[in-house]
Amino acid sequence: MTNRAPAGVVAGVDGSAPAAAAAEWAAQEAERRGCALHLVHAVNTGTLTLSPRTGAAVTDLILREAQDVLDEALGKLAAAHPELRLTGDVVPRDAAEAVLTAAEHAELAVVGTRGHGGFASLLLGSVSLRVAAHSRCPAVVVRGAPDTGRHILVAVRDERDGETLRFALREATDRRLPVEALHTWSPAVAGAGQAAPMTDEEAEEARLHEQLLRSTVDPASEEFPDVRVNARQLTGATAATLVEASRQAALLVVSRHEPAPHFGLRLGTAVHAVLHHAHCPVAVVPA
Numbered sequence: 001m002t003n004r005a006p007a008g009v010v011a012g013v014d015g016s017a018p019a020a021a022a023a024e025w026a027a028q029e030a031e032r033r034g035c036a037l038h039l040v041h042a043v044n045t046g047t048l049t050l051s052p053r054t055g056a057a058v059t060d061l062i063l064r065e066a067q068d069v070l071d072e073a074l075g076k077l078a079a080a081h082p083e084l085r086l087t088g089d090v091v092p093r094d095a096a097e098a099v100l101t102a103a104e105h106a107e108l109a110v111v112g113t114r115g116h117g118g119f120a121s122l123l124l125g126s127v128s129l130r131v132a133a134h135s136r137c138p139a140v141v142v143r144g145a146p147d148t149g150r151h152i153l154v155a156v157r158d159e160r161d162g163e164t165l166r167f168a169l170r171e172a173t174d175r176r177l178p179v180e181a182l183h184t185w186s187p188a189v190a191g192a193g194q195a196a197p198m199t200d201e202e203a204e205e206a207r208l209h210e211q212l213l214r215s216t217v218d219p220a221s222e223e224f225p226d227v228r229v230n231a232r233q234l235t236g237a238t239a240a241t242l243v244e245a246s247r248q249a250a251l252l253v254v255s256r257h258e259p260a261p262h263f264g265l266r267l268g269t270a271v272h273a274v275l276h277h278a279h280c281p282v283a284v285v286p287a
Contacts, residue, residue: 008035010103011110012095015069018112022142023073025281026110027081032174036085041070042098066090096130109139132275132284133267138167144280149250151178155242159216161255164285168253169224178228182245183213184238209233239273246278255287
């Protein structure tokens with residue numbers, strides 16, 4: 001069962017519990033979308049330092065064991081989702097590169113929080129971060145309690161988040177859930193000698209942020225008239241606000257804005273924070 005250039009949902013598996021949870025989430029997502037699910041199990045065979053003959057035998061053994069892991073994952077999903085179109089590949093390369101390559105033409109890439117190669121003290125593995133940072137398609141990191149929330153939560157900063165909002169609205173349509181569009185901001189400091197901004201100034205700021213939020217949300221929501229959208233703004237740190245709000249969400253959707261040349265991380269600090277601490281799966285959408 002192979003497919004080198006899948007157009008549906010791609011998920012990385014490695015036999016770990018987080019990867020199994022991600023594969024199950026991906027299977028349910030593929031069913032909602034009416035598309036195929038392609039599993040990728042990557043194994044790095046390039047570090048062997050034995051003789052060519054022995055090295056080849058060990059490589060074959062590693063690949064056979066990897067195929068067993070993949071077949072087990074495919075078998076469990078086939079039993080739980082008999083109508084789902086399933087394919088899979090064992091790929092002898094770096095795990096993040098394998099998922100990114102398989103997902104080049106996919107609708108969605110899905111990974112778990114941490115696989116066998118991770119450290120127990122880390123909240124998120126390097127593979128998950130790299131896929132979220134570099135995937136050409138939206139990428140979901142499955143964490144928390146999947147599909148137990150009451151709405152789709154989407155972070156809205158400005159008009160550049162229109163496509164991210166549309167992704168959230170499509171997810172809400174498939175799941176028959178409402179959308180909460182959340183815009184966060186921090187009041188400007190009026191002056192060094194004042195403890196807080198003046199009330200009138202803060203009210204004017206709030207009005208301007210409300211206009212920004214509505215100008216982003218309204219055009220997208222008009223395209224999805226069957227989805228109820230609650231747009232709201234909160235003051236405070238973006239990362240902490242989103243993490244707390246994710247407690248009630250089935251999915252948190254955030255944008256990945258491309259950094260300026262030679263500057264910045266591919267993932268902003270707020271996106272890093274929610275990937276590590278959110279209470280639900282996180283979708284990172286290239287913007």
